[in-house]
Amino acid sequence: MRIDVVTIFPDYLAALDLSLVGKARTAGILDLRVHDLRDWTTDRHRTVDDTPFGGGAGMVMRPDVWGRAIDDVAGLSAGTPDAAGAVHLVVPTPSGETFTQRTAEALATEEHLVVACGRYEGIDARVAEHYRSAGMRVSELSIGDYVLNGGEVAALVMVEAVGRLLPGVVGNPESLVEESHGAAGLLEYPVYTKPPAWDDLEVPDVLLSGHHARIHRWRRDQALRRTAVRRPDMVRALDVDTLDRHDLEV
Numbered sequence: 001m002r003i004d005v006v007t008i009f010p011d012y013l014a015a016l017d018l019s020l021v022g023k024a025r026t027a028g029i030l031d032l033r034v035h036d037l038r039d040w041t042t043d044r045h046r047t048v049d050d051t052p053f054g055g056g057a058g059m060v061m062r063p064d065v066w067g068r069a070i071d072d073v074a075g076l077s078a079g080t081p082d083a084a085g086a087v088h089l090v091v092p093t094p095s096g097e098t099f100t101q102r103t104a105e106a107l108a109t110e111e112h113l114v115v116a117c118g119r120y121e122g123i124d125a126r127v128a129e130h131y132r133s134a135g136m137r138v139s140e141l142s143i144g145d146y147v148l149n150g151g152e153v154a155a156l157v158m159v160e161a162v163g164r165l166l167p168g169v170v171g172n173p174e175s176l177v178e179e180s181h182g183a184a185g186l187l188e189y190p191v192y193t194k195p196p197a198w199d200d201l202e203v204p205d206v207l208l209s210g211h212h213a214r215i216h217r218w219r220r221d222q223a224l225r226r227t228a229v230r231r232p233d234m235v236r237a238l239d240v241d242t243l244d245r246h247d248l249e250v
């Protein structure tokens with residue numbers, strides 16, 4: 001998979017050279033490229049924004065600069081027919097659809113993502129409109145109901161959430177199934193490790209029993225209880241089969 005991130009703060013994305021995503025890049029699993037939007041400006045001051053039409057506070061990012069940048073990194077400048085259809089444009093924004101594990105799973109199947117990190121009050125709305133009409137899939141996505149100063153932090157979140165799902169990135173793919181928001185649709189059960197006693201607190205006996213069926217059942221029960229307490233919205237979404245599959249009565 002190739003991911004191009006376009007931002008006026010490329011250094012913000014340096015963290016992606018570390019840990020899992022860094023490993024994925026080195027292994028050639030993830031071809032991640034970070035670009036400075038100002039490389040596509042044409043004026044001496046390398047201007048990327050201007051005042052909003054209709055008035056109001058703040059500044060808006062210009063469509064012409066973004067257009068040149070996205071055409072370039074998406075490979076549209078070469079005029080290849082249907083090149084737009086091969087790319088999925090992701091725009092992190094507070095006004096987007098919610099980015100969830102399901103979104104990450106869907107994006108992880110793409111060949112080429114372009115992530116446009118907005119700053120100021122946002123990006124001129126014609127940019128998304130232009131690329132949708134050019135046949136590109138465009139997703140305006142929110143990582144949560146709060147406002148950041150720019151899309152870079154959200155891009156870090158999305159690239160990590162997507163990158164770790166790519167085959168070969170996470171050591172044990174099994175762990176992707178049981179984790180919170182994973183295929184089971186539940187939050188993860190509590191985990192324990194050595195020492196067996198710490199701070200007068202014990203590890204639940206069942207986990208020391210070696211009885212795998214009982215351990216599995218205890219973990220499923222804990223996951224459901226935790227989900228019911230912390231995320232009742234997720235429990236309501238569970239289908240009956242899921243509950244049956246977990247041999248759980250609710």
Ligand SMILES: COc1cc(COC(=O)c2cn[nH]c2)cc(-c2cccnc2)c1
Pocket residue numbers: 091092093094117118119120121122123141142143144145146147148149150151152154
């Ligand atoms: C592309 O347009 C944007 C993008 C961002 C950065 O993303 C987030 O904040 C975010 C992404 N998921 N949840 C929050 C912020 C603004 C923005 C800033 C101030 C006032 N109004 C809008 C606009």
